[in-house]
Amino acid sequence: MAMKPEDVLRAIAAARGEAICIPTMTTAPAWREIAPDDVSVTCVGFMGGASAMGLGLALARPDRRVVVFDGDGSLLMQLGSLATIAGAQPRNLTHLVFKNGVYHTSGSQEIPGGLQVDFVAMAKGAGYRQAYAVRELDDFRKRLPAMLTDPGPLLVELHTGLADKTPMTARGGLPFDRQVETLRTKLVKPR
């Protein structure tokens, strides 16, 4: 049984501590409900950008863990970011790929290659320090502390079902520029 993305997100919310989380696509509305005060940046308007945004944040703030909640379709759109991230070797970056096999947000069309696409092999091939797949919630809970502390870049392919909501069915949340501003203010802490 594939994991429910909301269950995965609730476990992360409970364990994340100071981590900066970057949801994209169907993890965005769920994360907004689960962690409303979080320093997250949702990336709906520039599909595929979550991983590189995570890279920039991780390089800027080596003292903070950065956790990207990527979509499988989104990662395919900027697949080169695996090599870019591996090249920059941010030790504080955790890259979670919510693998549901489809472009859920745009109407659940199958992604090229469907569930056959092996993001673990791709991340390893690109040079991530660690990459593995997780299929069961219990296993996810067990391994989560290490996902948040092991040296990165680290990719975890999460086998999930479909989220209850998508950014299309559950609009709302702060406009993107306000999210950016809020996160910068939290990180830079103006006097």
Added chain:
Amino acid sequence: MAYDMLDLLTGGNRMPESIPAPLIIDTLKDTFREARQALAAEAQEPSRHQHLGWVLSVPDTHQKSVLAALDKEQALRVVTCATEDEATTAAAGLWMGGEPCVLMIQHAGLYASINTLRGVALDGRVPVFYMIGLLSREKDKAPRESRHSMVRYCEPLLDTFGVPHARLEGPNDVHLIPEYYRLAQKRRGPAAVLVGLETL
């Protein structure tokens, strides 16, 4: 001869000149030094980094002498990105974390990443600062009159998206680097300087 005088004599079409890499690098260092000072005045905590700032590069043939010189440079950290989309989005991440950076790309890379410029830099109001090489730009022509579509569309495209831009047409123009960097910060959006001729 003073540039304005030359402009007068040539009807505003002064001949562009190549800019030496060390001049660009020193100017970038000064620009980032100033940015760090501004940030130190703004932020409660000091920067965690030893270096002055970041160069996000998808290698631009036009600025390759700068990239080669950057290999030996400790004060500027270069991150080579696979795509200009990644470079733009990573720049936003760096900015949110309080780090100065510049995107070093070529015109084709701007075309390739225009949705990210829109979605990240414009919609997110992120001061992404670009140095864009105009590869194949003819010395005796304004870029808008170039034979090459690659060169021709760059300035009109930036105009369409409301991105302020200026051209570095020689060593005397490097003051535009800090000026446009500051302009990006002030407007909270993208700004670009275009490198007219291949750097030396």
